[in-house]
Amino acid sequence: MDGENANAQPGADVAPTNPDGGQPLDGAQPGPGQEGIELGDDGLPIHEEKKEVIPIEVLEDMKNVFDVFDLQKTDRVLIGELRTIMRALDFDLSPAELKIVRKRIDPDEEGFIRFANLKLVMEEKLKDIDTFEDLVEEFKHLDKNDDGQIPNPEFKQYMMNMGNKMTAEELEELMKEADPSGDGVIVID
Numbered sequence: 001m002d003g004e005n006a007n008a009q010p011g012a013d014v015a016p017t018n019p020d021g022g023q024p025l026d027g028a029q030p031g032p033g034q035e036g037i038e039l040g041d042d043g044l045p046i047h048e049e050k051k052e053v054i055p056i057e058v059l060e061d062m063k064n065v066f067d068v069f070d071l072q073k074t075d076r077v078l079i080g081e082l083r084t085i086m087r088a089l090d091f092d093l094s095p096a097e098l099k100i101v102r103k104r105i106d107p108d109e110e111g112f113i114r115f116a117n118l119k120l121v122m123e124e125k126l127k128d129i130d131t132f133e134d135l136v137e138e139f140k141h142l143d144k145n146d147d148g149q150i151p152n153p154e155f156k157q158y159m160m161n162m163g164n165k166m167t168a169e170e171l172e173e174l175m176k177e178a179d180p181s182g183d184g185v186i187v188i189d
Contacts, residue, residue, distance in 0.1 A: 053123040062122060065089060066115050076112040079105075085113065090157065091125060097141075139188050149185040 054062070065088045069077040077085070082102055086093055093101060104124075105117045142150045142158055152175065159171055178186045 053127050054119070058122075058126070059119075062089060062118065063115070066113075066118060070115075075115055079111050079113055082113060085118070089122065094141075136188055139186070143188060148188050150188065152179060152184050152186065155186045 065085055066077060067073075069081050069085065079102065082105065083093065083098055086098070086101065101121055105113050105121050107117075139150060139155075142154050144154075155178065156171060156175065159174065
């Protein structure tokens with residue numbers, strides 16, 4: 001017997017487990033802290049590979065922007081710099097959006113931004129858009145005048161810098177479709 005089970009009473013409710021901390025032996029129920037872990041045929045935990053949402057170029061840009069404010073290399077930036085950092089990453093947030101992002105990026109209200117939390121927020125912002133309605137919602141953020149239109153320069157900047165970056169040729173082709181009248185604005189339906 002190992003040291004932690006030496007004092008165990010016969011018939012105790014703790015399920016004996018494999019030495020590697022994996023699946024309980026003899027079909028016993030999982031012990032504390034083992035619930036919800038999916039195990040493979042070999043009894044080892046199954047780890048799903050997480051798809052990276054943030055392209056490497058954008059992640060490098062994020063780190064560079066963060067480092068500009070993290071001069072002491074403490075992995076902390078004052079929360080007051082959040083709007084500036086988000087604008088540098090091409091997200092000009094409304095006051096309401098900024099308040100939401102602030103709560104997500106500094107949930108413990110320490111007054112600091114940590115890079116890991118910034119990355120989580122950016123993953124959410126850059127995640128794949130699933131439906132037409134999601135796409136329209138994203139584009140509404142670019143509609144600064146709330147008139148249902150996005151000026152072509154803002155739309156172009158957004159499309160060239162966010163997610164999978166577009167080439168100039170791809171962007172020109174998209175602009176022909178997005179602004180068929182050529183009047184300089186994208187109409188959001």
